[in-house]
Amino acid sequence: MTEIRGEILQALRRAGDRFVSGEELGQRFGISRTAVWKHIQALQGVGYPIEAVRNRGYRLREEGEELRPEAIQAGLATSVLGRHMTVLETVDSTNRYAFAEAEGGAPEGYTVLAERQTAGRGRRGRPWFSPPGHGIWMSVVLRPTFPVFRAPQLTLMAAVSVAEAIRERAGVSVGIKWPNDLLLPDGRKVCGILSEMSAEAEEIRFIVLGIGINVFGREEDFPPELRGVAGSLAQPGSPISRTALIQGLLGRLEADYRIYQNEGFRAFREGWERLNVSLGRTIAVQTQSGQKIGWARRIDDDGALWVETDEGRLEKIISAEVIF
Ligand code: BT5
Incomplete structure (x- = not known):
């Protein structure tokens, strides 16, 4: 803008x-x-x-409002998430900011939002485009008691929560691309999730769950490399309130996080499968050891992706980029 x-x-x-x-x-x-x-x-x-x-x-009209903590908290049906909140005009990265605050003792549920990020980040040092007023750039501090090995699946759980909140509050059906992307029905990426963790031995000190959602923005508002790849939720004539969407997101996340603490990813697998757009198709999987092409068969209770290669071998993928 x-x-x-x-x-x-x-x-x-x-x-x-x-x-x-x-x-x-x-x-x-x-x-x-x-x-x-x-x-x-x-x-x-x-x-x-x-x-x-x-x-x-x-x-x-009201839906074009700026983000204000009091307005968000006034309609928040949570007891922990978003109860402490900071809304910034500009920040390098809400994840970086929340991480530093968590190191300084910020409580579980502490939430950071910014109108704009100057160095929004994705996974593996990739940038996240976060222009002013166009989206929801949000990070939430969690202090779970489950062991370190269960942390990666929290991102998968969050993908389900965010997809459902978007459907409820913005009326858009998004699909989940394993592991952390949400796509519009036409395949453009509308949301990315980045969890970052601080742990000591087997114990999680905290996790920062970062969520980026493009709410406003036309094709030409994205930089050239993202045109045709990235998309936004709002369409002219069908306004979306970021405040309402954030309230829905935090509500869903809190309820799902509780279930996740007790039951793990198992409880979300069905919901994930219903929303996913990765399974049952040929995909390319980029791992540290190179690229493989195969048929995405299923995910398991640990959130791992099982891919059948051309030679008919089933491979378990825990961490990778999926390309299709
Ligand atoms: C992600 O990484 O998708 C995670 C993005 C998380 C962003 C949130 S915003 C709040 C919080 N604070 C932060 O600093 N980060 C989090 P990854 O899967 O690595 O995808 C990154 C790729 O998505 C880039 O390389 C681009 O291709 C594409 N991309 C960048 N900005 C985008 C945008 N606004 N919309 C759609 N795609 C984008």
């Missing part, structure tokens, strides 16, 4: 229910009314619900 577009959005947010005229916005930012209109159209194009009424001006 260009600087000025962000400022116009901010001005509409501050105006609340009031209409702001194109003239007023033009004067404030030193641009013409036509230029204001172009920025408004661009904002509408990425899914911001802005009403434009002749002779009155522009008004932002």
Whole structure:
């Protein structure tokens, strides 16, 4: 989003229910009314619900709100997750920030959100594109009592929780690509999950569960390398409230995390299978020892992926990139 577009959005947010005229916005930012209109159209194009009424001006509907801890917490049905919360305008990475806070003693459920990340990260040092106001860039601190070997499956559980929260709160059916991607029905990636852990011997000190969801944004708002690959939830005309989605996410995550603590991934396997788009197809699997092509057969109670290779051998994949 260009600087000025962000400022116009901010001005509409501050105006609340009031209409702001194109003239007023033009004067404030030193641009013409036509230029204001172009920025408004661009904002509408990425899914911001802005009403434009002749002779009155522009008004932002509630769903285009900025993130505020009090507003999020007011509608939160959790007892732990999100009860301590920090919302930042800009941060390098919410995962990095939450990790440092957890090292300093932040309690279980502590949640960090940012409007924008300057160094959002994916797995293996890959970048996560996180422009201002376009998404939910969120990290949650967990302090589980289960052993280290059960940590990787927590990401799989989170994929199920997030997919269900997106369906409930945004009305979009997303599919899970093993292990940590959520895809739109047309295959573009809309969400990535990154868990990072601090452990001592066999004991987990804490896990930072990072979730990135593209809410607003058109094809052309993504950098060239992500066009056709990444997508967003909102469509013009069907607004999505990030606040409501975050509330739904934290609610789901807390309930599922409780079940996970007692029963492990076994309890989520069926839900995962129902939502997955990885099984029953030919995939390429990139592991540290090279690339293999095979038929994705099933996942097991530990969340491992079983792939049948061309020679008919079944291989268990615990950690890899899946390409299809
Ligand atoms: C992930 O990694 O998918 C995990 C992303 C986690 C991001 C959240 S945001 C809040 C928290 N704070 C952080 O710093 N991180 C977490 P991975 O599977 O490695 O995928 C990374 C790849 O996804 C990149 O190499 C790109 O190809 C693609 N990508 C980057 N930004 C994207 C975006 N906004 N939407 C869709 N795809 C993207």
